[in-house]
Amino acid sequence: MTRALAAVGLLALLRVTASAAGGPADLVCSSDDATRCWQVAIEEAMPQGMAPYFATVTGSPNATYIIRDTLTIESVYGGTIDGNGSVLQWQGPPDRPMFLVKNTQQLRFINLRIFVVSPLQSAFEFTKAPYGKDAARNVAPSLNVIDSVRIEGVKLGNLQYGVRFSKRYGIDEDNDQSTIMNTAIYNVTEAAISIEHTQSQAHHFYAVKASGAPGNQNAAFVRAAGGSFTSLGGFHGRFGGAVYDLTSANGTNLIIDEGSEASARFIRTPEGAASFALPVHVIGGRFSVDQLAPDGRLVDFNRMGPLSIRGLKIDGPVPKGAANPVISFWPQPAGAPAHGQLAVSDVAFTIPQSNTWDPLRVSAFAHVNSSGNTCVDAAGAVAECKGLAAGVTSTAGVSFAELSAGGFQTLLPGHSTYCDDCGADRQSGLCVGGGTGQLAQKRRDGWYCD
Numbered sequence: 001m002t003r004a005l006a007a008v009g010l011l012a013l014l015r016v017t018a019s020a021a022g023g024p025a026d027l028v029c030s031s032d033d034a035t036r037c038w039q040v041a042i043e044e045a046m047p048q049g050m051a052p053y054f055a056t057v058t059g060s061p062n063a064t065y066i067i068r069d070t071l072t073i074e075s076v077y078g079g080t081i082d083g084n085g086s087v088l089q090w091q092g093p094p095d096r097p098m099f100l101v102k103n104t105q106q107l108r109f110i111n112l113r114i115f116v117v118s119p120l121q122s123a124f125e126f127t128k129a130p131y132g133k134d135a136a137r138n139v140a141p142s143l144n145v146i147d148s149v150r151i152e153g154v155k156l157g158n159l160q161y162g163v164r165f166s167k168r169y170g171i172d173e174d175n176d177q178s179t180i181m182n183t184a185i186y187n188v189t190e191a192a193i194s195i196e197h198t199q200s201q202a203h204h205f206y207a208v209k210a211s212g213a214p215g216n217q218n219a220a221f222v223r224a225a226g227g228s229f230t231s232l233g234g235f236h237g238r239f240g241g242a243v244y245d246l247t248s249a250n251g252t253n254l255i256i257d258e259g260s261e262a263s264a265r266f267i268r269t270p271e272g273a274a275s276f277a278l279p280v281h282v283i284g285g286r287f288s289v290d291q292l293a294p295d296g297r298l299v300d301f302n303r304m305g306p307l308s309i310r311g312l313k314i315d316g317p318v319p320k321g322a323a324n325p326v327i328s329f330w331p332q333p334a335g336a337p338a339h340g341q342l343a344v345s346d347v348a349f350t351i352p353q354s355n356t357w358d359p360l361r362v363s364a365f366a367h368v369n370s371s372g373n374t375c376v377d378a379a380g381a382v383a384e385c386k387g388l389a390a391g392v393t394s395t396a397g398v399s400f401a402e403l404s405a406g407g408f409q410t411l412l413p414g415h416s417t418y419c420d421d422c423g424a425d426r427q428s429g430l431c432v433g434g435g436t437g438q439l440a441q442k443r444r445d446g447w448y449c450d
Contacts, residue, residue, distance in 0.1 A: 012063040012086075016044045017056040034065035035092075042073055042081075052137045054079025054107060059086030068092040074102040074129065075137040083112025083149075094119035097164070101144065102129040108145040116153050122161035122194075123151045123185075127168040128175050140174040146183055153187035156213040160190045165227065167197040174199060176227070181206040187213040191223035191245070192236075198250045200227035208234040212263075220245035228253055235259040238291075242268035242300070249278050258285030261316070264293040267307075268300045273334040278303040281310075288316030289325045289351060296323030297361075304331045306341035314359075315350040325351055330363040339367045346372040349385065353378050358387025364420030364437060368392050387439045388418070400433035403440060403447055413444050424449035 014027040014037055025044055029037035038057075045055040054076035059065070063086040070092075073081075081099075090098055098120060101107065114123045124146065131138040146163065153159025162185035165175050176199060185192040185208065192210035195203065205222070208231070212219035218241040222229060228251025236243045236258070242265035244255065260266060266287045269278065280301075289298055298314065301307050307329060318325060331340030342362060349359045355375035362368055370392050375385040384390060398419050423435020429450030431440050438449035 012060060012065060014038065014041045014065075015058045015060075016041050017058065029065060031064065032066060033068050035068045035071070038065065038067065038071050038088075042071060045079060046076060050136070052076045052139060054104075056080045056082060058082040059084045059112070061085040063087070064089055066091050067098060070096045070100050071098060072100045072102065073104055073107065075132070075139050076104050076107060077139060078106045080108045080110060081112065082110050085111055085113075087113045087115055089115045089117055090120045091118045092120070095121055097122040097125035099124045101126045101141075103131075103139045103141050104144055105139050105141060106143045106145070108147060109149055110145075110147045111149075113150045114152065116151070116158045119158055120153075120160070122164045123159070124162070125164045125166050125168070126175055126178065127164075127166045128171045128173055129169050130171070142174055142177050144178045146178075146180045148181075149183045151183075151185045153189070153213055155187060156215045157189055158213070159188050161194050162188055162192040162210070164194045165196060165200040165203070166194075172197045172199050176201045177203065179204045179206065180208055183208050185210040187211060188219055189213050189216055190218070191220045193222045193229075195222070195224040195227040195229065198226035198248075201251045203227070203229040205229060205231045206233065208236075210234070210236050212238040212240055214238070216240045222246075224249065224253070226250050230254040230256070231258070232256045233259070235261075237262045239263040239265075242266065243287075244268070244280075246278065246280065248276065248303075249280070252279040252281065255280070255282045256284060258282065258287065258312070260286065261288040262291040263287075264291060265300055266298050269303045271302050271330075273332040274303050275334045275338060276304065277306070279306055281306075281308045282312055284311040286313040286315065289314065289318055289322075290316040292319055292322050292325055294319075294322050296325050297328040298325050299327040299329070301328065301342075302330050302332070304333070304338065304340040305329070306343070308343040309345075309347055310343070311346045313348045313350060315348075318351060324357045324359075325349075325354075326357075326359050326361040328361040329366050329368075330361070331365045332363060333365055337365065339365050342366055342368050342370075344368075344370040344373060344389065347374075347389075349373065349375045349389065350380070352376060352380060355383035355386060358389055358439065359385065360388035362388065362418065364418065366418070368418070392417070392439075398440075400431060400435075403431060413442050419447075419449070422449050 221236040431449040
């Protein structure tokens with residue numbers, strides 16, 4: 001049997017299926033403060049003295065419940081929080097989540113709308129907590145699901161995070177393999193999804209729509225300080241930091257069929273030297289540069305990678321005053337010399353006159369493999385790209401002295417490599433030393449850096 005919530009004047013019913021008493025129970029909630037009512041319903045859905053199999057808590061269609069403090073769910077397997085089309089309206093303190101989900105596995109949140117009236121830290125926080133004495137209730141958090149949920153932050157400062165995978169208790173274990181699907185997270189100030197520790201891995205985000213709050217300076221769709229994820233489809237816009245803001249990864253991050261507009265960057269990592277791997281792979285999708293950061297770096301990647309981008313379409317008008325859009329891959333090893341790995345293939349740079357600059361910008365510590373990329377001229381017609389984007393199989397730390405002697409002189413015309421201290425002679429275009437770095441191309445009469 002299923003319990004349902006129904007609005008009755010200033011009251012609403014909350015239904016629990018398979019409660020601790022063994023049958024359905026209807027709880028009458030005050031519309032002014034339904035916090036305790038919801039918490040009791042959650043506790044009723046947990047059988048007592050048994051293995052922690054959760055039941056179902058179901059709201060009534062069109063009912064609105066005002067929530068003034070955190071709702072906690074802990075140590076359960078399975079079960080469902082089914083909004084059934086109802087609204088949970090946050091009117092509590094700004095320093096806590098609406099749902100704190102501790103040590104749960106395969107718990108589902110469905111058909112729910114969260115409306116943030118007062119500032120809220122996060123709509124959901126999933127975390128691993130210390131285990132209790134009852135071994136039957138020691139649940140490793142994993143495989144939780146958010147499906148068909150709508151989270152609305154309304155304005156800047158109202159919603160810091162949509163969903164957090166946190167290390168609240170200092171435990172870097174589990175809290176992995178969750179799924180967020182068919183869900184909208186609007187008007188975040190910090191991040192729609194935040195992955196905050198190394199073992200929070202293999203999350204899946206399917207058809208998630210998300211936006212930064214108007215006026216945000218640093219918001220992201222996914223902010224990851226570790227862990228890993230796959231993002232498939234969806235639409236993400238108005239992020240003043242980057243759509244994907246990645247500090248590190250303990251697995252592989254996969255981004256498929258991305259759709260982005262009105263964001264400052266597509267992917268960003270911190271600047272500075274680092275020698276660890278940060279694998280990121282992009283397949284297909286579209287990124288518009290209509291609100292690109294002034295430095296033009298639609299990808300600002302300062303780690304060793306590997307970073308691969310295949311089949312992405314880059315389009316849109318460049319904002320006035322912004323530099324030419326580029327994929328910037330700028331690894332700088334922290335220790336012994338090493339080379340990061342960049343692969344860019346079948347990318348369509350459909351920005352007018354993108355054939356007049358090199359859309360790839362790399363450091364001297366980059367190995368590059370690019371092929372099949374296209375640019376466009378001033379009229380928007382397909383044209384050959386310039387520089388590294390035109391096709392190259394390797395660039396990495398070649399000096400002008402090395403370029404001028406030995407085996408480099410025997411290479412066939414058409415070969416390209418990156419020279420980290422080359423410049424171009426103004427009259428001839430030949431490579432010369434003492435520059436800040438140029439792509440060098442072998443021709444019949446020498447190396448050219450024009």
